[in-house]
Amino acid sequence: MTKPMLVVAPDPGALARLAADHLVRAARRCGPGFRIAVSGGSTPQPLYRLLASPEYRDGLPWADTHLFFADERAVPPDSPDSNFGLVESLLLSHVPLAPGHVHRMRGEAEDLQAAAKDYEWELAATCEFDRGSREPRLDVVLLGIGDDGHTASLFRGSEALREEDRWVAANYVPGPATPRLTLTYPVLAAAGELVFLVSGAGKAGIVRRVLEGDPDLPATRAACHPRATFLLDAAAAP
Numbered sequence: 001m002t003k004p005m006l007v008v009a010p011d012p013g014a015l016a017r018l019a020a021d022h023l024v025r026a027a028r029r030c031g032p033g034f035r036i037a038v039s040g041g042s043t044p045q046p047l048y049r050l051l052a053s054p055e056y057r058d059g060l061p062w063a064d065t066h067l068f069f070a071d072e073r074a075v076p077p078d079s080p081d082s083n084f085g086l087v088e089s090l091l092l093s094h095v096p097l098a099p100g101h102v103h104r105m106r107g108e109a110e111d112l113q114a115a116a117k118d119y120e121w122e123l124a125a126t127c128e129f130d131r132g133s134r135e136p137r138l139d140v141v142l143l144g145i146g147d148d149g150h151t152a153s154l155f156r157g158s159e160a161l162r163e164e165d166r167w168v169a170a171n172y173v174p175g176p177a178t179p180r181l182t183l184t185y186p187v188l189a190a191a192g193e194l195v196f197l198v199s200g201a202g203k204a205g206i207v208r209r210v211l212e213g214d215p216d217l218p219a220t221r222a223a224c225h226p227r228a229t230f231l232l233d234a235a236a237a238p
């Protein structure tokens with residue numbers, strides 16, 4: 001496994017700042033037409049608040065940015081469980097991103113397979129394809145890691161882990177979690193960069209296992225990306 005780059009911040013506040021600066025630099029490197037996919041969960045919330053703050057609001061080229069989602073729960077956008085709802089309230093409602101540049105997954109769709117297919121069309125219509133690649137290129141995908149080693153909505157034992165062709169999958173997660181829509185490994189592998197944001201002592205063990213290459217954890221395969229960066233706070237660092 002290519003070793004991901006590891007950067008450790010002293011605390012969650014500093015981690016949000018580290019991540020915000022990382023994204024600003026990535027957007028500058030990409031030049032016009034920055035395409036980013038973001039995740040839900042609790043960890044990125046301080047980052048989203050910071051990016052919406054007066055200090056950072058002008059840091060990202062919003063007018064020229066397209067924002068996608070790494071995953072979504074099968075709920076309507078106004079549900080407290082919606083990743084879109086979370087990102088909308090903390091970030092999108094505060095920055096000048098054109099509504100047509102926000103690409104949400106239709107978690108409320110009755111037919112999640114159709115919603116996954118629609119999202120593939122949206123990726124194909126908005127992203128570039130690297131020479132010879134069958135998958136669209138997102139410049140950055142911001143990911144978290146769950147306590148059980150999932151990333152995006154790629155859960156252990158779920159069908160989407162075996163997906164080699166589709167870019168977006170409707171994933172019926174074993175256990176109590178709601179069904180999800182998720183980017184798949186092929187589209188994660190085609191991304192310019194994967195940024196894993198992880199915080200808290202409860203995650204140190206799982207981060208260690210992912211970095212050691214534990215093949216049972218879905219995050220491990222994603223972390224094999226040649227440009228994977230782990231941004232951690234000190235508590236989550238192995």
Ligand code: 6PG
Pocket residue numbers: 039040041042043044070071072073083143144145146147150151152153
């Ligand atoms: C989600 C995610 C998921 C998340 C991890 C970590 O919708 O929940 O996108 O993959 O990133 O579960 O979540 P926490 O940041 O809450 O620990």
